[in-house]
Amino acid sequence: xxxxxxxxxxxxxxxxxxxxxxxxxxxxxxxxxxxxxxxxxxxxxxxxxxxxxxxxxxxxxxxxxxxxxxxxxxxxxxxxxxxxxxxxxxxxxxxxxxxxxxxxxxxxxxxxxxxxxxxxxxxxxxxxxxxxxxxxxxxxxxxxxxxxxxxxxxxxxxxxxxxxxxxxxxxxxxxxxxxxxxxxxxxxxxxxxxxxxxxxxxxxxxxxxxxxxxxxxxxxxxxxxxxxxxxxxxxxxxxxxxxxxxxxxxxxxxxxxxxxxxxxxxxxxxxxxxxxxxxxxxxxxxxxxxxxxxxxxxxxxxxxxxxxxxxxxxxxxxxxxxxxxxxxxxxxxxxxxxxxxxxxxxxxxxxxxxxxxxxxxxxxxxxxxxxxxxxxxxxxxxxxxxxxxxxxxxxxxxxxxxxxxxxxxxxxxxxxxxxxxxxxxxxxxxxxxxxxxx
Numbered sequence: 512x513x514x515x516x517x518x519x520x521x522x523x524x525x526x527x528x529x530x531x532x533x534x535x536x537x538x539x540x541x542x543x544x545x546x547x548x549x550x551x552x553x554x555x556x557x558x559x560x561x562x563x564x565x566x567x568x569x570x571x572x573x574x575x576x577x578x579x580x581x582x583x584x585x586x587x588x589x590x591x592x593x594x595x596x597x598x599x600x601x602x603x604x605x606x607x608x609x610x611x612x613x614x615x616x617x618x619x620x621x622x623x624x625x626x627x628x629x630x631x632x633x634x635x636x637x638x639x640x641x642x643x644x645x646x647x648x649x650x651x652x653x654x655x656x657x658x659x660x661x662x663x664x665x666x667x668x669x670x671x672x673x674x675x676x677x678x679x680x681x682x683x684x685x686x687x688x689x690x691x692x693x694x695x696x697x698x699x700x701x702x703x704x705x706x707x708x709x710x711x712x713x714x715x716x717x718x719x720x721x722x723x724x725x726x727x728x729x730x731x732x733x734x735x736x737x738x739x740x741x742x743x744x745x746x747x748x749x750x751x752x753x754x755x756x757x758x759x760x761x762x763x764x765x766x767x768x769x770x771x772x773x774x775x776x777x778x779x780x781x782x783x784x785x786x787x788x789x790x791x792x793x794x795x796x797x798x799x800x801x802x803x804x805x806x807x808x809x810x811x812x813x814x815x816x817x818x819x820x821x822x823x824x825x826x827x828x829x830x831x832x833x834x835x836x837x838x839x840x841x842x843x844x845x846x847x848x849x850x851x852x853x854x855x856x857x858x859x860x861x862x863x864x865x866x867x868x869x870x871x872x873x874x875x876x877x878x879x880x881x882x883x884x885x886x887x888x889x890x891x892x893x894x895x896x897x898x899x900x901x902x903x904x905x906x907x908x909x910x911x912x913x914x915x916x917x918x919x920x921x922x923x924x925x926x927x928x929x930x931x932x933x934x935x936x937x938x939x940x941x942x943x944x945x946x947x948x949x
Contacts, residue, residue, distance in 0.1 A: 550575035558617030663889055704745040774921075777917050
């Protein structure tokens with residue numbers, strides 16, 4: 512695929528770091544100077560944090576709460592007693608469609624796209640937790656539909672709006688280390704499972720609607736401590752492993768700073784696939800087409816679990832790498848960016864007098880609320896988050912084909928050299944949970 516086509520698809524709304532989304536004027540006008548009525552799908556854990564953060568905006572009125580766990584739903588309902596509560600987001604959207612203005616999706620990964628697309632289909636702006644989707648195809652579709660409808664969207668990568676990451680973007684784009692030829696990114700977290708099948712039959716908790724928790728995924732037994740509430744991240748049916756959980760945060764700044772598009776290929780070093788869990792440690796390598804901030808092409812390497820932090824980076828002797836972060840290798844120097852911390856420039860002597868840009872923190876949640884109200888734009892809209900997630904998830908697909916370079920045709924959403932890999936680009940939704948557009 513041509514570089515021209517890639518730039519058009521990814522950056523059609525402007526620079527990759529500031530994709531612009533607005534509401535259709537007729538809908539937006541009704542909300543100016545009024546309350547934004549929000550519905551929240553998934554209100555436990557990170558969903559509870561998202562709920563509180565969105566609701567902290569003075570013009571937000573929490574109108575609906577959804578969770579498949581009745582205990583979690585009851586707790587959130589106690590915080591927002593005027594909100595109507597539901598166990599099934601589909602019922603909420605059917606009943607509250609004309610009583611809500613925007614939707615927040617904070618579910619496990621496998622429900623991100625179905626819930627977000629259901630809201631977009633009703634012309635509702637969406638804030639969706641990271642990674643945007645579980646499947647590559649879903650990410651492409653959310654981007655296309657949100658752009659066609661011109662709806663304000665935001666992916667929940669809150670650190671995207673932090674001063675340290677926004678400053679790092681400006682530093683790279685100012686040319687402080689020259690054109691970048693490589694990026695190394697890592698997380699020492701281990702959201703993998705290398706074991707075998709789960710044994711025995713178990714009853715799900717009385718508070719949990721297991722059928723709704725499974726959603727679009729094929730029917731399967733409940734096992735305590737395996738799925739609900741946290742360990743789903745480790746399993747291929749529901750989560751996206753460490754790469755999806757932390758990779759999306761740590762990929763974000765280099766992806767934005769370098770204005771990257773779609774990778775040419777991805778290759779993973781990891782254990783053989785088990786069909787159950789993501790590997791406990793991975794090295795994922797990509798090649799991206801060049802941009803104005805990179806050399807003619809650029810290599811990106813990701814390390815997680817037992818492979819992180821990497822051991823072979825050429826940095827000053829005695830420097831201890833952070834457990835999570837990224838390293839930009841430029842023609843005129845290097846920039847080490849620890850996770851949510853100030854960047855360090857090397858060689859130190861060369862940059863000892865460098866004056867850093869003065870950048871303030873932004874409120875990622877309020878930025879989306881304001882965009883819904885017709886004020887300003889979002890910085891991680893689906894126009895940006897979709898391609899970022901596609902690139903990330905190609906590495907997740909490559910985990911199932913270790914030591915094999917998957918050649919990627921982004922225009923066709925197709926691996927061109929390994930036919931079986933294309934079965935993992937789009938999943939078949941379970942009967943009864945199909946969604947228009949997916």
